[in-house]
Amino acid sequence: MTTNGRGRQRLAQKVIDQLRLQIETGKLQAGAQLPTEPQLEATFGVSRTVVREAIADLRAAGLVKPVQGKGVFVSEITARPGLVLTPVEIKSIPETLELLEFRMAAEGEAAAIAAYRRTAEQEAAIAAANRKMAAFIEQGLSTVEADYEFHLAVAIATNNRFYVDVLRHFGARTIPRGQFPTLPEANDRAYLEKVHAEHTEILAAIAEQDPDRARQAMRAHMIASQRRYRQLADQQPQ
Known part of the structure; x- marks a missing residue:
């Protein structure tokens, strides 16, 4: 099952x-x-x-x-205080959660459309962006731009310019961790590998032309991000 x-x-x-x-x-x-x-x-x-x-x-x-x-x-460090962000980062959390909510609806459908409408070249572009992110993780480089390129490649594969326009309007700030430089997990390999695994599931569904699976994979990816940033909000001093 x-x-x-x-x-x-x-x-x-x-x-x-x-x-x-x-x-x-x-x-x-x-x-x-x-x-x-x-x-x-x-x-x-x-x-x-x-x-x-x-x-x-x-x-x-x-x-x-x-x-x-x-x-x-x-871990030995289990009683550490909650992560305290900068005032600018804290102010960004509500907007980040709103953007993720919007992206869940828009990109969930984009992934489903891409699954049945993408060309071989567009599928290859999504796969290339996914490989680029894996390489950047391995090299310890920032993955924000490669992450954005993956999502943009999915939007392009819908062959619907409005999905592309939305992603290009937000640009790299589409990727939440780019707005939180204080966040340790933004450069944590385990965390980034989990994000990459979520991308790989989306890619596999699109490659296999399975719209329902692609939609579910993208929504699961967004839900995971929402959970992470809600937990982040809960850790901040009141």
């Missing part, structure tokens, strides 16, 4: 919430090893993909860290 993108994100969030609670209450203390992937799958009744997405989110948040050949462990 398969789970669509949105359902997988909900299941991943359930695992994230439960493990975060165990870490924050001390049930899983600093230095403690997390259960293995099969154990987590059995405990939560979810797939390995869901478990890996949840672990990637916890790693991006700095709550856990993998140790080569040993497993995943609770």
Whole structure:
């Protein structure tokens, strides 16, 4: 049985919430090893993909860290205060969430249209942008521009100029992390690899000319971003 993108994100969030609670209450203390992937799958009744997405989110948040050949462990720094952004960044959060809400509707449909309307050259352009982002992650370079190029390539593949006009109007600020230079995860490899994996799922659906899967993959990508920035807002001092 398969789970669509949105359902997988909900299941991943359930695992994230439960493990975060165990870490924050001390049930899983600093230095403690997390259960293995099969154990987590059995405990939560979810797939390995869901478990890996949840672990990637916890790693991006700095709550856990993998140790080569040993497993995943609770980070030593677990009682740190919430991340405090600059006043300009804090002011940007509501606008960022509004833009993501708009993009979910517009780009979800754009991905679906691209899945059945794209040309071979347009599919190749989406794939090239995806490879470029992977290369930039590997080199430790900023991925904001490559991320934007991926989304723009999807819009171009709709062969509908209005989708392209919208993406070009917003430009690189379409990519939220470009507006938050203080945010550590903006340059965190685990976080960026998760974003890239979401892009890869969108690309695969478009390549296979599956509009429903493409729409769901893009919406799941946007939902994941919304979740990250809502959590960011909750961490700020009142």
